Amino acid sequence: MFNLERWEEIFETISKNKLRTFLTGLSVLSGIFILVILLGVSQGMQNGISSQFQDDAANVIFVWTGVTSVEYKGMNPGRVIQLRNKDYDHITKLHKDELEYKSSVYRIWGGMVTYKKESGSYRVEGVYPDYQFLENQTLIKGRHINTLDIDNSTKSVVIGKKVNDDLFKDQDAIGKYVKVSGVNFKVVGVYSDPGGEREESRVFVPISTAQKVFSGANRVNFLSFSLPMEDNFEKATAASVDFSDKIEKQLKETHDVAPQDESAISVNNSLENAKRFYDLMGMIKMFFWFVGIATILAGVIGVSNIMLIIVKERTKEIGIRKALGAQPLSIVTMILHESIFVTAIAGFLGLFLGLVLLEFVGPMVETEFIANPSVNFQIAITTVIILIVAGAFAGFFPAWRAARIKPIIALRDE
Amino acid sequence: MIEIKDLHKSYKTGATSLHVLKGINFNVKEGELVSIMGSSGSGKSTLLNILGMLDEADTGSYMLDNVPIKNLNEKIAARYRNKFLGFIFQSFNLINYKTALDNVAMPLYYQGVSRGERLDRSMAYLEKVGLAPWAKHLPNELSGGQKQRVAIARALASDPKVLLADEPTGALDTKTSYEVMDLIQGINDEGKTILVVTHEDDIAHMTKRIVNLKDGVIIDDSYVEQVRAKDHV
Ligand SMILES: Nc1ncnc2c1ncn2[C@@H]1O[C@H](COP(=O)(O)OP(=O)(O)OP(=O)(O)O)[C@@H](O)[C@H]1O
Ligand SMILES: [Mg+2]
Numbered sequence: 001m002f003n004l005e006r007w008e009e010i011f012e013t014i015s016k017n018k019l020r021t022f023l024t025g026l027s028v029l030s031g032i033f034i035l036v037i038l039l040g041v042s043q044g045m046q047n048g049i050s051s052q053f054q055d056d057a058a059n060v061i062f063v064w065t066g067v068t069s070v071e072y073k074g075m076n077p078g079r080v081i082q083l084r085n086k087d088y089d090h091i092t093k094l095h096k097d098e099l100e101y102k103s104s105v106y107r108i109w110g111g112m113v114t115y116k117k118e119s120g121s122y123r124v125e126g127v128y129p130d131y132q133f134l135e136n137q138t139l140i141k142g143r144h145i146n147t148l149d150i151d152n153s154t155k156s157v158v159i160g161k162k163v164n165d166d167l168f169k170d171q172d173a174i175g176k177y178v179k180v181s182g183v184n185f186k187v188v189g190v191y192s193d194p195g196g197e198r199e200e201s202r203v204f205v206p207i208s209t210a211q212k213v214f215s216g217a218n219r220v221n222f223l224s225f226s227l228p229m230e231d232n233f234e235k236a237t238a239a240s241v242d243f244s245d246k247i248e249k250q251l252k253e254t255h256d257v258a259p260q261d262e263s264a265i266s267v268n269n270s271l272e273n274a275k276r277f278y279d280l281m282g283m284i285k286m287f288f289w290f291v292g293i294a295t296i297l298a299g300v301i302g303v304s305n306i307m308l309i310i311v312k313e314r315t316k317e318i319g320i321r322k323a324l325g326a327q328p329l330s331i332v333t334m335i336l337h338e339s340i341f342v343t344a345i346a347g348f349l350g351l352f353l354g355l356v357l358l359e360f361v362g363p364m365v366e367t368e369f370i371a372n373p374s375v376n377f378q379i380a381i382t383t384v385i386i387l388i389v390a391g392a393f394a395g396f397f398p399a400w401r402a403a404r405i406k407p408i409i410a411l412r413d414e
Numbered sequence: 415m416i417e418i419k420d421l422h423k424s425y426k427t428g429a430t431s432l433h434v435l436k437g438i439n440f441n442v443k444e445g446e447l448v449s450i451m452g453s454s455g456s457g458k459s460t461l462l463n464i465l466g467m468l469d470e471a472d473t474g475s476y477m478l479d480n481v482p483i484k485n486l487n488e489k490i491a492a493r494y495r496n497k498f499l500g501f502i503f504q505s506f507n508l509i510n511y512k513t514a515l516d517n518v519a520m521p522l523y524y525q526g527v528s529r530g531e532r533l534d535r536s537m538a539y540l541e542k543v544g545l546a547p548w549a550k551h552l553p554n555e556l557s558g559g560q561k562q563r564v565a566i567a568r569a570l571a572s573d574p575k576v577l578l579a580d581e582p583t584g585a586l587d588t589k590t591s592y593e594v595m596d597l598i599q600g601i602n603d604e605g606k607t608i609l610v611v612t613h614e615d616d617i618a619h620m621t622k623r624i625v626n627l628k629d630g631v632i633i634d635d636s637y638v639e640q641v642r643a644k645d646h647v
Contacts, residue, residue, distance in 0.1 A: 013511070320509060324496065325495050325572070408468040411503075
């Protein structure tokens with residue numbers, strides 16, 4: 001490898017056979033270049049999707065209760081389990097650092113909302129301010145429930161876009177008073193929801209107000225939490241499952257529910273939803289890897305083809321060299337050395353060009369689905385090395401065969 | 415220098431076997447200039463290739479400078495070729511992307527001579543064949559005669575014991591042929607052993623001994639009065 005004489009010979013051969021060098025180099029260069037771009041786009045798509053996933057607050061954990069189905073500690077099944085403020089307070093205090101958003105929900109059944117002559121039946125819930133984010137709502141007008149509303153039990157209400165359209169038509173709802181199940185509330189905000197009309201025919205009041213005004217006392221219907229995003233699905237699932245298990249266990253203990261009782265206390269984490277995203281990402285990744293490997297394979301086949309042609313083309317030269325005293329091994333190394341050298345240079349050049357393109361064009365690409373395309377440098381280097389090794393293997397067999405041709409036969413080649 | 419006894423060679427093509435050399439007995443002493451003649455297909459090239467270790471005989475013995483040439487593997491054959499033999503071909507067989515100088519230097523490269531010395535020595539041989547001004551030219555920028563002279567310089571470069579020339583003037587006109595023969599005679603005068611395969615009587619008579627092949631056997635082997643090529647140029 002460090003034989004200066006051989007390097008000189010290689011450089012001479014390469015520089016005097018530019019077309020051949022160019023063709024070998026081009027197939028390797030374009031292979032690596034395409035691969036780098038593919039990997040970059042794949043990473044970009046993953047980034048794009050996971051940023052959308054973040055928008056959706058997909059790792060929401062939802063707790064609700066029902067009726068016990070299993071006898072426990074001498075108590076018969078059929079007992080109604082009721083969540084209360086203290087459950088919420090207990091959990092939020094205990095897991096203060098882990099939680100991103102949190103809210104308990106008190107639902108008013110058969111809620112009627114009336115404005116002047118217009119009225120309709122909507123889902124009415126008392127919530128905390130965080131609930132906006134847990135439901136992924138966007139405010140169109142005004143504000144959401146805030147902590148002041150909670151502290152002062154104000155009679156404020158946030159209404160969905162559908163409710164707004166039904167009751168107020170074109171009028172501005174903000175500041176107007178509506179009757180919620182017979183009690184006057186002041187409209188402070190209007191929201192929209194990616195869930196559409198169904199999600200937008202809801203109204204929200206401060207939970208403290210709801211419990212006082214609608215005789216909720218300290219009762220709560222659901223608890224809703226979210227955890228901060230993790231970098232990958234494994235981490236996110238682990239965190240989510242871990243958290244769900246912990247609060248399920250705590251709640252079951254405080255409410256004397258059998259650990260195996262599924263119907264009394266249910267903790268559902270929406271990671272199934274998240275899993276779809278991650279699965280999609282995994283599929284994208286796999287698809288790009290597949291295409292990438294196919295590209296590399298095409299590159300390897302290209303290199304072997306060119307090597308075959310080169311050896312064929314050089315048969316006579318090989319014959320001459322052998323007549324002049326070239327050893328078979330020196331023929332093999334001559335061909336391999338050249339092919340490895342050209343493949344390596346071209347491979348790294350392709351890598352470099354690909355990275356440069358990603359570096360400069362990448363940040364300009366800002367669609368919804370592709371964000372910040374980039375490439376894992378180590379993976380890229382590895383593929384270049386794989387291609388060089390593969391190219392060497394591809395070149396070895398024709399070179400070996402050429403080295404074993406009898407000089408007399410090689411010389412006769414025209 | 416060369417001793418061969420009862421040499422046989424046949425070519426197998428598919429089911430048929432062609433017996434080309436049918437028992438050749440033949441000695442060449444050091445410093446001889448021998449021509450091998452015969453009709454087309456008589457086995458001249460075959461014989462020369464076996465002498466040049468480019469091909470192998472089926473049976474018989476071959477001694478080159480008292481070294482038995484037998485059952486050589488490709489590695490040893492390559493070394494012997496490099497050390498003992500210089501080839502001159504009808505079609506020159508220069509490497510087309512290398513300059514005249516680099517072509518001449520090839521055998522020295524395979525001898526492991528360093529680049530500087532290689533080029534110095536090659537240049538001296540190019541001077542000897544009168545082509546020093548053409549050292550940096552590629553083969554396709556040279557005439558046939560010039561190419562053959564480069565090939566001769568290359569054959570001489572490794573200072574071999576024997577030069578083997580297969581129709582060295584076959585692709586050249588009469589005048590150029592005589593120039594090449596003059597060169598070959600000059601080299602022989604310095605003591606180099608040379609074998610020349612040829613079709614042409616006049617070329618053959620410029621050697622010192624003519625061996626006639628027919629149907630794979632030597633039918634005539636006689637010394638002749640050497641005609642100096644220089645007198646005809
Ligand atoms: N590789 C081979 N395979 C089969 N037959 C061969 C091979 N090489 C030579 N022959 C045959 O052997 C015979 C002798 O060939 P050779 O080349 O030695 O003849 P030659 O005397 O050099 O003829 P020429 O004057 O035409 O060059 C010919 O009939 C030729 O067809
Ligand atoms: Mg012949």
